[in-house]
Amino acid sequence: MVHNRAAEVWGYFGEESMPSLEKYYNLLNGIFGWWFLLTSEGFLRESVNLRALEFARSHGLLVQGTVHNFVQTRFVREIAHSVLTDPRAKGRAISNIIAAMARYRLDGAHIDLENVDPNDRQALTQFMKDLSEAARRQGLMVTQAVPGKTEENPRHPWSGGFDYRALEPSSDWLVIMAYEEHSATGPPGPLASYNWYRRVKDFAISQLPLDKIMITTGVYGYDWPVAPVETATTVTYADILRITEVYQVPLTFAPDVRECTLAYRAPDTPEGRWHVVWYQCPEAAEWKFRLIRENGVRGTAIWQMGQEDPRVWELVASILLAPLSQS
Numbered sequence: 001m002v003h004n005r006a007a008e009v010w011g012y013f014g015e016e017s018m019p020s021l022e023k024y025y026n027l028l029n030g031i032f033g034w035w036f037l038l039t040s041e042g043f044l045r046e047s048v049n050l051r052a053l054e055f056a057r058s059h060g061l062l063v064q065g066t067v068h069n070f071v072q073t074r075f076v077r078e079i080a081h082s083v084l085t086d087p088r089a090k091g092r093a094i095s096n097i098i099a100a101m102a103r104y105r106l107d108g109a110h111i112d113l114e115n116v117d118p119n120d121r122q123a124l125t126q127f128m129k130d131l132s133e134a135a136r137r138q139g140l141m142v143t144q145a146v147p148g149k150t151e152e153n154p155r156h157p158w159s160g161g162f163d164y165r166a167l168e169p170s171s172d173w174l175v176i177m178a179y180e181e182h183s184a185t186g187p188p189g190p191l192a193s194y195n196w197y198r199r200v201k202d203f204a205i206s207q208l209p210l211d212k213i214m215i216t217t218g219v220y221g222y223d224w225p226v227a228p229v230e231t232a233t234t235v236t237y238a239d240i241l242r243i244t245e246v247y248q249v250p251l252t253f254a255p256d257v258r259e260c261t262l263a264y265r266a267p268d269t270p271e272g273r274w275h276v277v278w279y280q281c282p283e284a285a286e287w288k289f290r291l292i293r294e295n296g297v298r299g300t301a302i303w304q305m306g307q308e309d310p311r312v313w314e315l316v317a318s319i320l321l322a323p324l325s326q327s
Contacts, residue, residue, distance in 0.1 A: 005296070006320065006321045006322075006323070007289075007292055007293055007297075007298070007299035007300060007320040007321070008029045008030075008214065008298050008299030008300075009027060009028050009029055009299055009300060009301075009302070009316055009320055009321070010028065010029055010030050010031060010032060010175075010214065010299065010300070010301040010302070011028055011030075011031050011032070011301070011302045011304075011305040012031070012032050012034060012066070012301060012302065012303045012304045012305060013031040013032060013033045013034060013049070013052055013304075013305055014034045014304045014305070014306065015306075016236070016304070016305075016306030016307060017031075017052070017304065017305035017306040018049070018051070018052055018306070019306060020305040020306045020308065021052060021055060021056065021305060022055065023313075024313045024316075025055070025056070025059045025061060026059075027313055027316050027317055027321065028061055029061065029062060029299070030056070030061050030062030030063060030064065030107070031052070031056055031061060031062075031063055031064075031305070032064050032065075032066045032110045032112075032143075032301065033048065033049065033052065033053065033063060033064070033065050033066055033106075034066045034068065034304075035047050035048045035049065035065050035066060036048075036065050036066060036067045036068070036097070036100060037068060037069070037070070037071070038067050038068065038069050038079060038083060038093060038113070039079065040078060040079050040082035040083065040089065041082070041089055041092065042082075042083055042088070042089040042090065042091070042092030042093035042094075042095075042096060043092065043093075043096060044067070044096050044097065044100055046100065048065070048104055053104065053106075057105075062107045062108075062141075063106050063107055064106060064107055064108045064109060064110040064141060064143060065100065065101055065104065065106045065108075065109055065110065066110045066111075066112050066145075067097055067109055067110065067111050067112065067113075068112040068113065068114075069112075069113050069114065069115070070112075070114070074115070075113075075114035075115035076115070077115045077116070077117055079113075080113045080114075080115065080116045080117070080120065080124075081116075081117055081120055083113075083127070084113075084116070084120045084123040084124055084126075084127050085120060085123050090127060090130070093127075094127075094130060094131050094134050095134075097109050097131065097135075098131075098134050098135060098138055098140065101135070101138075101140050102138060102140075106140075107140070107141055108135065108140045108141025108142055108143065108172070109131070109135060109140060109141070109142055109143075110143045110144070110145065110175075111128065111131070111142070111143070111144045111145070112144075112145040114145070114147070114158075115158065116161030116162065117161060118154060118155050118156065118157065118160030118161050119161075120161050121154060121160060121161045121162070121163055124161050124162065124163075124167070125163055125166040125167055125170075128142070128144060128167055128170040128171065129169075129170045131170070132169075132170035132171065141172045142170065142171050142172060143171050143172050143173050143174070143175060143214075144167060144170075144171045144174055144175065145174075145175045145177055146159075146162045146164065146167065146174050146175065146176060146177065147159040147162055147177055147180075148176050148177050148178040148179070148180075148200035148204075148216075149162075149200065149203060150196070150199040150200055150203050151203060152203075152207075164204065164207040164208055165207050165208070168207075168208050168209070168212055171212070172212075173211070173212045173213065173214050173298050174204075174208060174212055174213065174214065175214045175215075175216060175301050176200060176201075176204045176213060176214065176215045176216065177216050177303075178192055178197050178200045178201065178215050178216050178218075178288075179191045179192045179216060179218035179280070179303070180192075181193055181196045181197075182222070182278065184222050184224075184231055184232040184233070184234070185231050185232075187224075187229055188222070188224040188226065188229065188232070188276040188278060189278060190254070190257040190259040190261075190278050191218055191220075191221065191222065191259065191278055191280055192218055192259065192280060192284070192288075193257035193258065193259060194257060194258040194259075194287065195257075197288060197291070198291065200215075201215060201291060201292075201295065201297075204297075205295065205297070210295070210296050210297050210298065211297075211298050212298065213297040213298055214297065214298045214299050214300060214301050215288075215292055215297060215300055215301075216300065216301050216302070216303050217280075217285050217288050217289070217292075217300045217301070217302050217303070217312075218280040218303050219237070219280055219285065219302055219303065219304070219307050219308035219309070219312055220234055220235065220236060220279075220280060220303070220304065220307045221234070221235040221236075221239075221240070221260075221277055221278050221279030221280060222234060222235065222277070222278055223235045223239070223243075223275055223276075223277045224275060224276045224277070225273045225274075225275055226273070226274050226275065226276055227273070227274055234307075235277060235279060236306070236307035236308075237307060237308055237309040237310075240277075240279055240281075240309075243262070243264060243277065244262070247264035247265070247266070249262050249263070249264045250262065251277075251279065251281065253281065253283045258283070258284055258287055259278055259279070259280060259281070259283075259284045260278070260279045260280075260281035260283060260284065261276070261277060261278050261279070262276075262277050262279075263275065263276050263277070264277075281309060282309050282311040282312050282314075282315060285312050285315055286315050286319065288300070289315055289316070289319040289320050290319060292320065293319055293320060299320070300320065
């Protein structure tokens with residue numbers, strides 16, 4: 001079954017995103033602005049891009065402000081724990097989130113608290129319930145980013161704190177983060193292989209109504225120094241172009257996992273280290289878009305605008321937005 005309704009397409013907006021927003025806004029329904037860092041006390045550190053906000057609003061896009069607990073290089077568990085379990089911090093956080101969304105005339109709040117302690121599972125559910133009630137009284141949307149998972153395991157150290165079914169009533173929709181199958185701190189490998197992505201999608205569908213499911217499409221990659229393996233750095237399409245030109249190595253599509261990869265030796269480093277790169281290329285985006293469209297979920301959220309190969313937008317138009325006949 002191919003669903004005729006066009007999928008919604010949202011983009012995560014960060015420091016590199018403005019050129020993509022200006023060029024491809026007509027292919028988007030809205031953006032999630034990475035603009036609000038939550039503190040342990042429930043305050044918000046704001047970094048709103050007013051130019052992007054006004055551009056999006058003037059071109060008819062919805063804008064949600066992303067509230068997150070990412071500091072420097074990691075999602076800070078202690079911030080989430082404090083806000084979820086300390087009544088004063090929780091109340092302050094909810095009030096400040098609502099006030100900030102209203103002050104900037106945003107359409108809603110997108111909650112991206114990650115690295116939540118599994119022991120805070122019920123506390124996260126209650127926080128989202130309380131936030132949602134307050135937001136809806138003000139006419140604001142609430143959505144939430146949740147880790148992709150292939151089964152229910154409440155003790156899982158990364159995803160155990162997220163109960164899809166319990167969280168669903170509090171959000172207009174959930175954004176399933178279907179990447180990081182191999183993370184920057186682990187061994188090299190695809191960020192979202194075909195079989196893993198399908199399992200993540202299937203589990204979400206088993207837990208949630210289709211119109212409450214938005215599945216991410218990653219457009220970034222990782223570059224791991226190896227022998228020994230060290231923490232990877234994020235690579236964008238611009239980085240891929242540089243690496244392939246400088247080191248004269250091709251980016252190739254690995255058909256078994258349906259993602260792109262390359263390896264190169266960096267003789268300009270003291271050790272002459274080998275590196276392994278995995279990158280979520282347009283070939284990977286194509287099959288993800290087809291799965292999203294074929295299964296009739298709400299749509300996709302692109303992480304992160306500005307990091308992509310421009311061909312991704314051609315696929316957005318031809319697969320996610322084009323009218324299709326049911327079969």
